Amino acid sequence: MHAALTPRFRGRPFAVGALAVAVIAGALTFLALPNAEAATLGSGSYATTQPAGTTGPTGCGSIATNPRQYLTANAPAGAVPTNDWWSSLLFKRTDCNYALPLEAHPMAFQPSAGGLGVSYTTEASISGTATGVGEYHFPYTTEFTLGVTGLNAPNTLVDGWTDWTVTPSWSDGTRTLKTTIGHGLPFVYAQTSGGNAQLSFGGAPSVWTNSGNRVGFTVRGHDYMAYAPTGATWTVSGNAITSTLAGKNYFSVALLPTTTSTSAADRTSLANTYGQYAHNHVTGTRVAWTYNQAASTVSATYTLTTTAREGTGSGTVVALYPHQWKTLSGSSTIAQTYVSPRGQMKVITGTGAFTTATPFQGVLPEVPAVADSAGADLSTLGGYLDQVATGDPLAAFGNDTYWTGKGLGRAARAAEIADQLGRTAQRDSLLSAIRTRLTDWFTAGSGETERLFVYNQAWGTLIGYPASYGSDQELNDHHFHYGYYIAAAATLAKFDRAWAATSAYGGMVNLLIRDANNPDRADSMFPFLRDFDIYAGHDWASGHGSFGAGNNQESSSEGMNFANALIQWGIATGNTAVRDAGLYIYSTQAQAIQEYWFDSSNQNFPATFAHNEVGMVWGDGGAYATWFSAEPEMIQGINMLPITGGSNYLGYRPSYIATNYNEMTTNNGGPPTVWQDVLWSFQALGNGDTALANFRANSGYTPEEGESKAHTFHWIRNLAALGTVDTSVTANTPLYAVYTKNGVRTYAATNLTSAPLTVTFSDGRTLTVAAGKTATTGAFTWSGGNGSSNPPTSQPPTSTSPSPSRSPSPSRSPSPSRSPSSSPSSSPPPPAGSNTFYLRSGPALSTSAGSAATTQTVTAANGNYDGTPHNPVTYQACGITGSVNGGTTQLTLHVDAGSTVGQGIEARVSYDFTGSGTYGRVETYRYFATDPVPGTEQYTQAVGLASSSGTLAAMSGGCVKLEVWNAIGNAPTTVRIDASAANGNQSAVTIPYTV
Known part of the structure; x- marks a missing residue:
């Protein structure tokens, strides 16, 4: 672990044996509630007073009962935030006066009696070994302290916060300082009273420009520019840079982006760009998100509110983390970068908001079951x-x-x-x-x-x-x-x-x-x-x-x-x-x-x-x-x-x-x-x-x-x-x-x-x-992953548990969207005489598979025939005797539209219970939109029924008929038929009968 850190142990025991000890110890903890009051919430309830023998948040002084002691009167009402990048300012535990380093990025900060320490570390400190525990850190190192001449505050309070900024506040009774810092902000915004603005250094500062209300300086190879109000000037003396601010009470300091050039012209150009926004102090930040369900995208808009301390300007400069600039929506120009512990931060200028658009790839209650049903x-x-x-x-x-x-x-x-x-x-x-x-x-x-x-x-x-x-x-x-x-x-x-x-x-x-x-x-x-x-x-x-x-x-x-x-x-x-x-x-x-x-x-x-x-x-x-x-x-x-x-x-x-x-x-x-x-x-x-x-x-x-x-x-x-x-x-x-x-x-x-x-x-x-x-989708043949193969299943695509439960079926098979005929399945077909019928030349349905795969052409629709057979290819088998087994029709057609677009093939299955020519049950399936990529795709019953009529009944010398036609499209398609087990990709219909 980092040598300077006191570990906050939250984790798991080292081994199962240790777990047993921890569990037993936990089980022996009992809480008495003689003084606890309960608030009801629906049928439930929660206590509203601390139970005897328990402890709530603890820290410096009386923080346990009054966390607002470290807030100013300006701070928002309501619950105080915790678990943030700046939390040690408010939730004081180890530094009871100020705070530990606040990692905002690209800069880091640490308050002290004299003001706000500023750091920008660009070289990582790496420890540990290549195969064992190891760490990298960009450790905080004060490059200068932003403050007020003579400030000696006993503590730092929190004057306010927004979604990703915080405003620390100092006062020694005579002088005051407030600064606003935040994620992605290359500026520190300051307001002062009781003394001159001051930037103090560990030695004489390296100043590369001092003109009017601007002073540029370099620390550890990092360029900064301080912007005082119009009409003010900066004075460089000893280890400090000061300004009277021309009687005003605001200024800002900007960290200039990392550049490949250190020329005065480049520095000046950057300083001028940033100077346009130097007095537009960021006073609010806010996120708002929306979910576009049709596009499965989550958009988040990050808005920065600015207050013009002089003039009427708006907009600011903001640096984005990698997860933001990689999903940035819109046409913002990114020209400059910063180093950060999260990688390269990229800069957009002149904005008051930016939006990210992140694809949402879905979640499930559990990974779907696609295993065989009886293996x-x-x-x-x-x-x-x-x-x-x-x-x-x-x-x-x-x-x-x-x-x-x-x-x-x-x-x-x-x-x-x-x-x-x-x-x-x-x-x-x-x-x-x-x-x-x-x-x-x-x-x-x-x-x-x-x-x-x-x-x-x-x-x-x-x-x-x-x-x-x-x-x-x-x-x-x-x-x-x-x-x-x-x-x-x-x-x-x-x-x-x-x-x-x-x-x-x-x-x-x-x-x-x-x-x-x-x-x-x-x-x-x-x-x-x-x-x-x-x-x-x-x-x-x-x-x-x-x-x-x-x-x-x-x-x-x-x-x-x-x-x-x-x-x-x-x-x-x-x-x-x-x-x-x-x-x-x-x-x-x-x-x-x-x-x-x-x-x-x-x-x-x-x-x-x-x-x-x-x-x-x-x-x-x-x-x-x-x-x-x-x-x-x-x-x-x-x-x-x-x-x-x-x-x-x-x-x-x-x-x-x-x-x-x-x-x-x-x-x-x-x-x-x-x-x-x-x-x-x-x-x-x-x-x-x-x-x-x-x-x-x-x-x-x-x-x-x-x-x-x-x-x-x-x-x-x-x-x-x-x-x-x-x-x-x-x-x-x-x-x-x-x-x-x-x-x-x-x-x-x-x-x-x-x-x-x-x-x-x-x-x-x-x-x-x-x-x-x-x-x-479909009926998937599952391979055991260790060289073995399992017989295929013919299960319905959804399960049969009572609503509103999820699917309880033992075997749900994902179906291929496209399976090239050069990669056949190796699973054997059901035995002859079963309730599975293969598509054969003739055309016909047969319980016997073919020996050499071929294709059947289905003529073009040249119109819209969704739900109505048009020039169908008809496959039929008769002489079937059997009882209904409680299942549903299973349909697997290996179809191909080649490279043509806008095609849709459709199927209808009809049952004649006695061979009389009257069909007592008719199932029309939704058409299947084929892709324009050569190679077969599986059209299955998973597309769902477009319509159905009648009820299944026992068969005595009955018939099953399959009709296949193109519902839409101006080109013919093909159906793979006569395939053997060795050929694979067998088109078939399984009827819900025991025969």
Whole structure:
């Protein structure tokens, strides 16, 4: 760890044995509530007075009960913010007068008695080893102090704050100073009284220009320009530069951008550009986000309000972090750069606002099940599920908020899997355990001895007791802990809407959301977005941030678990504001993680830093380390867990996954020996087959405490079939995912509403999802990833669990969007005489497959014949006797439109129960929009029914007829027929009969 830091231990024990000790210790903590009062919220309640034997936030002096003692009278009313880059100014713990370094970027600051110390460090300090713990920091070093002549303030207070700025304030009774500093601001804005403006240095300053109201100086190779009011001048004397400000009370100092030239002309040009905005002081910053569902894009507008101290100018200069300038929307010109601990910051000038547009790639309640319905692996998965669902799934976890959350998360993942497998009894048992535990935590009634939440009005925060890892005294990690509760509540809400109602326990879930990251500015109970740093694009874990390296965050993935939980809960309960806040945090932080924890584009870490990822991001750098372990598996794994249906963001850049995983094995001296499940799950997002092979070869491993073998096997096995996350395709619903393997796409979507939903993907593919279900495209043949193959399945595309639950089917197969005929499937067909009929020459349907694949031409539509057969190719089989088996028609047509555009092929299946020529059941499917890329695509029943009539009945010498025609388009298409098992890509119809 950084030598100057006092570690804020928040993390996990070193080993499973240590967990047992920690859990037992936690279980022995009991809280007496003889003096606690409770406030009701729907059916739930929370305490409003501190229970005996517990502690709230602590720090210097009487801060525990009065955090506003470090605010001026000008500071906003309401809850005080915590967990920010500047929190040590207000939440004073280690420096009771001023603050520890405030990492704003591009500059850093540290208050002192004489004013505001200013630093711009451009060379990284790197320590540690290439294969062990290592860190990089851009440490704070005072280059000059901005103040007032003679200022000797006993402390620094906070005069105000906005979304990403803060205004520190000094007063010694005679002289005053206020400065406004913030993320992305290359200016320090100052207001003074009682003395001259002063810039003081450790030696004689190096001044390169002093003309009129401007003075330019260089410290450690960094150029600054100070701007006094019009008519003022600067005086250079000894170790200081001063100005009377011509009797006015404002000035500003700008850090000029990094340039490749140090010529006077270049410096002067930059100084003139910045000078246009020097007296437009930034007095407000504000973010607003919107979700464009049709485009699956989250736009965030960052507005900077300026006040003209002289003249009538507007606009300012702002530097953007990599996650911002890479998603910048519009035509802003970026010409200059700064060095920062987050990589290169790029400058836009003259703006009062900028907007980022970040694609949202979707989340799911869980990875879709695409396994075979009767194979050995399904039995294995069932056995693993039995281990989780037997008895109390929370029994082995402690009572504190973090470990309770881990237990709830583990149970919720298992409940989702049980639902997919149709194991409703196990699902309901797991949900019952979740309901019982959440209800316990959400009730602070008389006689309660443990598990409750307490609202601390002085701090505007909700603390759960028993607390852990400083969640009480330091307000650490609330988003980490509460994210698990909210995610479990979201799973429960899909099955028990009454429990999740605001009038029942949903209000308590919303209270946790409001505490950790409140999206409502008008809510005075809690600060706006407590844990999320709006401009930096990610959360901060420490409530006070009192470290020499600034604030920090270790487990970015647990922050993403919180964001995903907001999306899932918001959708499940119809709370659009919560959903959209989750979408903003999720999409923004996903981008930030790729840049600052992973540096997956290899642009942001210092060139000499030997690691490809960090376990912790600090205000002034990053560390290949954790608070709790030096194990490479844990350093890297802590930014992967928990693995959920919201973890697909880890796979946005599949090539990086191998880089990350390979470094872990190198640093570990071999494959992982702890947290294997977390690391394999991460690996599966880049190479599911390899991850599955690793699982199979080492299935006796010990699961990470919040994981289960059922969930890990389910995740890895299905990703081995699905492939990698396809970020080139989006959808017009938040609950979706697209995967690709060997050029084949699988589309998945979840519908939590009470009506059918048609999801449209950006490539034109549509997927109809029944109410309360999850669907995937087509009928996928799953290969076991270790050289074995499994027989194909012919399952319906959606599951059959009762609404509003998600899909409980044991086998959902993703279907290829395009499968070139040169890459046939190796799976054998169903046996002859079964209920599967192959398309054969004739045309005809036959239970016997062909021997040499060919194609059938379907004539051009040359019009619109959607829903009405026009020049169809008709395939028929008769003499069928059998009973209805309760399934649905399964259709797989391998079709190709070549390179033509605007084509759509359509199919109709009709049933004649007695061979009389009368069709008692007719099913017309929506047409399938083919792509203009040569190679077959799968047209399946997953497109959904356009219309249907009649009801299936037993067949006695009956017939099934398939009609295929072009509904739209001016060119012919083809259907692949007569294919053998060896040829692969067999077009077939499976009828829902036992014959």
